[in-house]
Amino acid sequence: MSPTRERTLLPTDEPLSLLDKDGSPVAGSPLVMPDDDVLLELHRRMVVGRRFDTQATALTRQGRLAVYPSSRGQEACEVGSVLALRPADWLFPTYRDTVALVTRGVDPAEALTLLQGDWHSGYDPCAHRVGPQCTPLATNTLHAVGFAHAARLKGEDTSVLVLLGDGATSEGDTHEALNFAGVWRAPVVFLVQNNGYAISVPMSKQNAAPSLAHKGIGYGVPSVLVDGNDVAAVYAVVREALESGGPTLIEARTYRIEAHTNADDATRYRTPDEVAAWLDRDPVDRIEAYLTSRGLLDAARRSAVAAEAEEFAARVRAELNADRPRDPAALFEHVYATPTAQLREQAAALAEELA
Template sequence: MATATPDRTLLPTEEPLALLRPDGSAVEGSPLRMPDDEVLLELHRRMVVGRRFDTQATALTRQGRLAVYPSSRGQEACQVGAVLAMRERDWLFPTYRDSVALVTRGVPAAGALTLLRGDWHLGYDPREHRVGPQCTPLATNTPHAVGFAHAARYKGEDTAALVLLGDGATSEGDTHEALNFAGVWKAPVVFLVQNNGYAISVPLSKQTAAPTLAHKGIGYGIRSVLVDGNDAAAVHAVVSEALASGEPVLVEALTYRIEAHTNADDASRYRDSAEVAHWLARDPVDRLASHLASRGLLDPARRDSVDAEAEEFAAALRAELNADARVDPADLFRHVYAEPTAQLREQAAMLARELDAEHSGADDLDGGRA
């Protein structure tokens, strides 16, 4: 029986693709096309705003205004670079660590944090922003993205899906099923793996024996790309090309999570300060800023303007989240089913009676004091 000839075009490069070195200088002979200057400036602006949003969200968690917050400091190039590569008609399928990607896509900052505040599960309209719900379970957003993209193609729509996942999610069955369906259907989905080195406290070496996570696409007939995830220009170039291809592409972006997994995690128990310092020297925001400054595109006035915008963004977020949320107990029953069941109606009526009685008792007490 004849055997198929392996498609070598599916293989990722041995070294991560890059356009900028850690010091901001340009990489000579890169196969990637450098984005236009306007795009580079916008990448820098959005990363600065995104980082300030991230640090503000971390502070709000410490103040009790958020139940939990998974910081993405250090991963701004992945999220901003990828989102700015999207076309308006494309859809984003994020995870719990992708709040910076959400605000870059135009989701209001407070809406992006609603889930992490412990309020509504979704604080924004997915159709308005073309952003799916943030997934807390690992990898459940991957089949969602594939199904959506496959359905869009059936409807004759020129729409691609960008699904974000971490290195830990590549060990989940959902990811393998999604890759398999995407490969068979040739669904227009870009899987962007933000490989930050750890699935909570589990290092990559204990998750897989694959040469790279990008190699995992080969078994499904999906073209794979390995990119420097701290190079916003390179991420933007790779994702732009992948989204425009109309085919499934697996992109592994090598990056690092500077902060702990969440505010409930002690990262010092599984990694040392020297490792963090190594990656701080490869900061994605500083890298692009150095490149722009060396070319005279980012002068002190522009830098100050971007910093001021970031501070205003953070101040608006503080003001909104420092206000107590208004909750209606009846919402417990409104959105369980499209048509409430008899049991739900009974429970809602019981709660309404109890609240009325509580309010009546409080009014009587006030009257007695008067």
């Protein structure tokens, strides 16, 4: 990253980028291109992440998941931001960020537990430094700021990345979180994945400011506008923000290719031509074109990555298709640290009925 690039409250008029939609380097970019090994890892993780995403979508259609919010088209945001994290940093994701979870090292079956409707979170947050996936919009922003502030009070060298969508910026929690982050100078990075729609509500009906990044100005939080389909640029701005030691608001312009969830009909609020225009800006194709032009990605390496992605998908299928034994008594676990009298009574009644 460029340590000399000035951090300002005002974002740029146009999104920062390192690669254009054809994979050519952008002349005069203020960002520093990540090292070649980082770029190759970003590509590998995006290919695996996309295959995981399409597999999860298929499993939803087969009834193995209750719901699945696809992040196809947003892989640069998910992977670029997570790989910018240090081991000691924390991630606070939303329901759409399952690819971010598996990129952070969460077991894919555990990452999908919430979307199966089983338990509250299928993984150990402390083991992975990943907060539980947040379904209510924007509540994770306050969790992230509180966590980052507490870490600083304890003298820990920890920064926090919180992921949110454009719809979450219309929620009061986000504004409270930005205000607290600005006042406390909390080491938290807000990454808004602006995919164009809050379910079916377009940006034109959500925001009157020049960009969502401009929302940081009123809270004294430096803001950045970045091309969310350029994984190199996303990695660069997130790493730069994490290293600043203070709060940053980043708007990443991207697009949700699939419907909001498997229960949504996206054709009711957007046209096929609009989707096709964004398919032409595909984040995986972009980094592949650049790496290929540099001679860093040949046919053998591309095949190896594709094979790894297929193996990963097969593992997900096997784990989610397995019928696991269910213990009805588990319904009463982890509800309270000390079970209430009513909960104990209910558990005893169930045990008696099963017996």
